[in-house]
Amino acid sequence: MQRIGLPLPTRQAATRATDGAGRAGTQDCVILLHGLGRTRLSLRRIERRLLQSGYRVVNQGYPSRKHPVERLADHAIGRALAACAAPGAHRIHFVTHSLGGILVRQYLQDHCIDGLGRIVMLCPPNQGSEIAQLLKNNALYRFATGPAGQQLGTGPDSVPRRLSPIPGEIGIIAGTNDHKVPVARARLTGMQDFLVVHSGHTFIMNDARVIGQVLQFLGTGRFIHKTT
Numbered sequence: 001m002q003r004i005g006l007p008l009p010t011r012q013a014a015t016r017a018t019d020g021a022g023r024a025g026t027q028d029c030v031i032l033l034h035g036l037g038r039t040r041l042s043l044r045r046i047e048r049r050l051l052q053s054g055y056r057v058v059n060q061g062y063p064s065r066k067h068p069v070e071r072l073a074d075h076a077i078g079r080a081l082a083a084c085a086a087p088g089a090h091r092i093h094f095v096t097h098s099l100g101g102i103l104v105r106q107y108l109q110d111h112c113i114d115g116l117g118r119i120v121m122l123c124p125p126n127q128g129s130e131i132a133q134l135l136k137n138n139a140l141y142r143f144a145t146g147p148a149g150q151q152l153g154t155g156p157d158s159v160p161r162r163l164s165p166i167p168g169e170i171g172i173i174a175g176t177n178d179h180k181v182p183v184a185r186a187r188l189t190g191m192q193d194f195l196v197v198h199s200g201h202t203f204i205m206n207d208a209r210v211i212g213q214v215l216q217f218l219g220t221g222r223f224i225h226k227t228t
Contacts, residue, residue: 028091028117029056029084030218033076033100035123036064036145036152042205046095049211055093055218058083064099065146069159072148073106081113091117093218097205098123098181099148101172102159108166118169118192118221120214123178123201127185128154128161154185165190171217173210175199195223 030050032043040061047059060083062076084092092115094104101124108116125132133153135141141149151159171193174186178201187194199207213223 027054027056028093028218029058030093030095031077031080031084032057032059033080033094033096033103034061034064035098035100036148038064038097043095043097045206046211046214049215050095053215056084062103064148065144068147069099069102069106069151073103076103077107077111091115093117094119095214095218096121096124098125098201099152100124101126102152102163105163105166106159108168109163112167116168118171118218119166120217121170121172121186121188122204122210122214123175123181124172124186124188125152125181126160126172126188128152128158129181129185130154131180133158169221171195171221171223173197173204173213173223175201175204177201178204192221193217193223195225 032040032047034040034042040059043059047057050057058080060076060080062072064072067075081092092113096104096119101121104119129152132149133155136150136153154161156162170188170191172186172188172191173195174181174183174197176183176196176198178199180201183196195213197204197207197210199210204210216222216224
């Protein structure tokens with residue numbers, strides 16, 4: 001397993017990592033990874049809240065429809081780690097949406113990240129997606145989702161189903177109205193906490209309550225659950 005530390009960033013990467021934070025030094029760094037067919041713009045609301053809370057943030061875009069999961073993981077997370085690097089940065093967290101969570105799991109199969117902190121996954125297809133399995137051989141679906149979309153089914157050959165457990169404190173938020181990734185499919189062996197909210201798949205990252213729960217988990221390693 002390759003160990004990944006915190007290499008010194010290029011000037012451009014360091015500027016991108018600190019943009020908007022107004023601080024330098026010892027803050028934790030949060031890497032954001034969007035879902036399939038989306039862009040980094042889909043996570044801008046979470047990005048702003050994290051910056052306001054004092055985190056260093058790298059909102060990493062990647063060409064989700066062009067390459068298989070394995071290549072996307074190496075490309076996106078490798079670049080994000082370089083951008084996160086800075087003197088005094090001691091922990092790296094991840095907040096992901098959908099496919100982004102699978103990229104983190106894939107990357108951690110072969111790499112050990114020094115200073116790995118907490119991981120929050122929003123609607124991750126950790127047990128695969130029935131829709132991806134059903135439409136796997138559909139030409140329109142293949143065109144719309146690319147190679148990665150072919151890897152997210154529920155069969156034994158799917159990437160999510162074959163990946164091993166990963167290190168880190170993992171919190172998962174699933175949506176009751178998610179027709180792409182049902183609640184049961186979001187669960188992951190070894191997760192620290194699991195929360196179900198009344199939300200759908202596409203815009204769960206824009207829900208103010210969800211963003212609050214993301215910040216809660218990053219800070220404490222637990223979500224806030226309603227009590228009766």
